Amino acid sequence: MIEFETVSKTYPGQSVAVADFSLVVPSHRTVVLVGSSGSGKSTLLRTVNRMVEPTSGRVLIDDEDVRERDPVALRRSIGYVLQHGGLLPHRSVLDNIATVPVLKGTPKRRARTAASELLERVGLDPKIGRRYPGQLSGGQQQRVGVARALAADPNILLMDEPFGAVDPIMRRELQEELLRLQAELHKTIVFVTHDIDEAFLLGDEVVVLREGGVIAQRGTPAEILGAPADDFVRDFVGADRAERELHITTVDGRSIAVDGTGRPVGVLAP
Amino acid sequence: MNLFLDALAWLTDPAHWTGPGGVPTRVLQHLAITFAAVTAAAILALPAGVLIGHTRKGAGLVGAIAGAARAIPTLGLLTLLGLALGIGLKAPLIALIVLAVPSVLAGAYAGVQNVDTAITGAARAIGMNPRQIVFQVEIPLAAPVLIGGLRAATLQVVATATLAAYTADFGLGRYLFSGLKSRDYAEMLAGALLVAALALLLELLFAAGQRLAAKRIAAPAHEKGAAESDSPREKEPV
Numbered sequence: 028m029i030e031f032e033t034v035s036k037t038y039p040g041q042s043v044a045v046a047d048f049s050l051v052v053p054s055h056r057t058v059v060l061v062g063s064s065g066s067g068k069s070t071l072l073r074t075v076n077r078m079v080e081p082t083s084g085r086v087l088i089d090d091e092d093v094r095e096r097d098p099v100a101l102r103r104s105i106g107y108v109l110q111h112g113g114l115l116p117h118r119s120v121l122d123n124i125a126t127v128p129v130l131k132g133t134p135k136r137r138a139r140t141a142a143s144e145l146l147e148r149v150g151l152d153p154k155i156g157r158r159y160p161g162q163l164s165g166g167q168q169q170r171v172g173v174a175r176a177l178a179a180d181p182n183i184l185l186m187d188e189p190f191g192a193v194d195p196i197m198r199r200e201l202q203e204e205l206l207r208l209q210a211e212l213h214k215t216i217v218f219v220t221h222d223i224d225e226a227f228l229l230g231d232e233v234v235v236l237r238e239g240g241v242i243a244q245r246g247t248p249a250e251i252l253g254a255p256a257d258d259f260v261r262d263f264v265g266a267d268r269a270e271r272e273l274h275i276t277t278v279d280g281r282s283i284a285v286d287g288t289g290r291p292v293g294v295l296a297p
Numbered sequence: 298m299n300l301f302l303d304a305l306a307w308l309t310d311p312a313h314w315t316g317p318g319g320v321p322t323r324v325l326q327h328l329a330i331t332f333a334a335v336t337a338a339a340i341l342a343l344p345a346g347v348l349i350g351h352t353r354k355g356a357g358l359v360g361a362i363a364g365a366a367r368a369i370p371t372l373g374l375l376t377l378l379g380l381a382l383g384i385g386l387k388a389p390l391i392a393l394i395v396l397a398v399p400s401v402l403a404g405a406y407a408g409v410q411n412v413d414t415a416i417t418g419a420a421r422a423i424g425m426n427p428r429q430i431v432f433q434v435e436i437p438l439a440a441p442v443l444i445g446g447l448r449a450a451t452l453q454v455v456a457t458a459t460l461a462a463y464t465a466d467f468g469l470g471r472y473l474f475s476g477l478k479s480r481d482y483a484e485m486l487a488g489a490l491l492v493a494a495l496a497l498l499l500e501l502l503f504a505a506g507q508r509l510a511a512k513r514i515a516a517p518a519h520e521k522g523a524a525e526s527d528s529p530r531e532k533e534p535v
Binding site: 073076078101102103107109111112113115119127159175176 | 415416418420423424425433438514517
């Protein structure tokens, strides 16, 4: 469980990035922080592994203040996936994945064997383990990034717009891969994105942020889509967008869902 | 042209290739003092340059030191040191170290500072401590530029090490000074040619070393055959 207790962050010489943010992320759940740039979502994520120290307030992991923990040990205990993979370009894919276990003292050989298994787990051919990040496609790099985050078997995964830089088809595949992995692994995931559809797809719970880390609404995707708290949320989730307004029409005895523009989008299951 | 032929004749005279004043001995002496000066400069300047590049603090200091050190005339410094320290190798060695430090410092500092902050940031976020970031990420990625600094320093030192003969009977500079004194211009030119050849040789060695560092350490992805059995650039479906 991760708890944000009235977390504020002000960067020197800049306006307030986050003010009085409080949230509980329950264990084994995926919570998505969604907001446009300036909403402080990445700042909040980075307070969990002490990449950012709050100006005031506390972040607790399983009731322990992260400030009591050694930052290096804390970061090794938390999986972290970044937008551009953040892989080390001078190390092979296997060595990249094995980085944290090796830092923690696992013998290199065993760490590499485990890394090879992880490659399969994230849907990659173990053969690419000998390659270097520069030789992989963007989507492959992101998968390697996920494998690296899982290598030390952390309870918590922090994901900072991990699929933001890949093309839409690849993104969709990566999202589904993450859902499949999460169904097996039950990690506590904090996921940051600016894409509301991604948030609704991945989040057990979604937190919509306005500027300065103010929570506009939190709830399950259905709750937010069904009852947007205000105009900001309504606008952000596109509740008024034609493709969100579905109607049912009956064609040849089957119920067809049609969106606001009259375009059929699916068939109701009998 | 005549002088050039005389120099060649001097160089091919077997008498000049033996004994304590012979070419092999002088070349080795010259290499030894070059190596000593660059090594000392590296010990002094590499850690400082890496540290400044890593913390990104004190870049102005590097500029000031490098600029000031470059403005010092080596011959003037050598004369001053020679007067203070007397005859021997100490004075030229110190002067050559002063000459080598700015290049080594600038190479280390620029190399480390230019490592993409996204990469070092990621290394920190997954739990590398500052020491591990320096030794496992920044120095390997900076290796080609870092070696470039050593290369520039070596080139300057090997050319300037002729000045060691100013205060000591040491190195290839001896041919220049004695040739000048005895108006044996063939000997002078021969000495100069030897220094030039030595500089060229070291330059080629360093260029190869730099390429190797780039291929093997900093960017192995671009090395041919990095993925032995299957072609590395083939794009496969994910």
